[in-house]
Amino acid sequence: MSDGQPITSVDGIDRGERPVTEVAVGVLIRRDAAGQEGDFLLTSRPAGKVYAGYWEFPGGKFEPGETLEQALRRELQEELGITIGAVHPWHQEVFDYPHARVRLHFCKVYDWTGTFEMREAQQMAWSNLPVASTPVLPGTLPVLRWFAAERGLTGPLTLHDGV
Numbered sequence: 757m758s759d760g761q762p763i764t765s766v767d768g769i770d771r772g773e774r775p776v777t778e779v780a781v782g783v784l785i786r787r788d789a790a791g792q793e794g795d796f797l798l799t800s801r802p803a804g805k806v807y808a809g810y811w812e813f814p815g816g817k818f819e820p821g822e823t824l825e826q827a828l829r830r831e832l833q834e835e836l837g838i839t840i841g842a843v844h845p846w847h848q849e850v851f852d853y854p855h856a857r858v859r860l861h862f863c864k865v866y867d868w869t870g871t872f873e874m875r876e877a878q879q880m881a882w883s884n885l886p887v888a889s890t891p892v893l894p895g896t897l898p899v900l901r902w903f904a905a906e907r908g909l910t911g912p913l914t915l916h917d918g919v
């Protein structure tokens with residue numbers, strides 16, 4: 757189920773009703789002195805996970821009883837070693853992958869403390885459009901579209917994916 761939200765199938769296959777896994781995703785953004793949004797942080801998926809090596813925004817699944825903010829705070833601490841400040845929910849999307857149906861709760865984050873540590877041996881890249889770190893996860897592409905719309909950009913979203 758998806759609570760009536762549109763579902764995007766990554767491969768065009770309709771798998772019918774499936775349980776939805778809630779995922780908290782952090783879109784960390786650097787702002788300039790004037791407060792304008794600039795680079796955003798992408799991380800690569802660690803070896804051993806589905807879509808290993810693909811680039812995404814850091815985050816992960818809610819644990820039982822967690823709120824969105826709690827899940828995001830915990831995931832970014834666990835994966836990156838940072839403590840985030842305010843969480844700004846931005847967009848939600850439901851994606852149907854062969855391995856799972858996920859509802860991605862994308863949140864903007866502008867403030868954090870601590871030093872970035874790649875605790876899952878992933879890579880990180882401060883990025884801007886068009887994104888050079890490819891391939892990106894299918895469920896990550898909409899974020900690049902939203903950035904392009906907000907920033908009034910019409911060119912390619914990535915340098916190598918042909919999108």
Ligand SMILES: Nc1nc2c([nH]c(=O)n2[C@@H]2O[C@H](COP(=O)(O)OP(=O)(O)OP(=O)(O)O)[C@@H](O)[C@H]2O)c(=O)[nH]1
Nearest residue numbers: 779781805812813814815816817851856858893895896
């Ligand atoms: N973190 C993250 N996950 C995404 C994004 N886009 C997207 O489709 N996903 C999907 O959301 C799910 C997140 O699961 P995950 O494996 O990263 O979560 P986790 O860290 O809790 O993993 P684990 O507890 O299974 O090890 C995956 O199915 C992943 O393919 C994204 O931008 N960021």
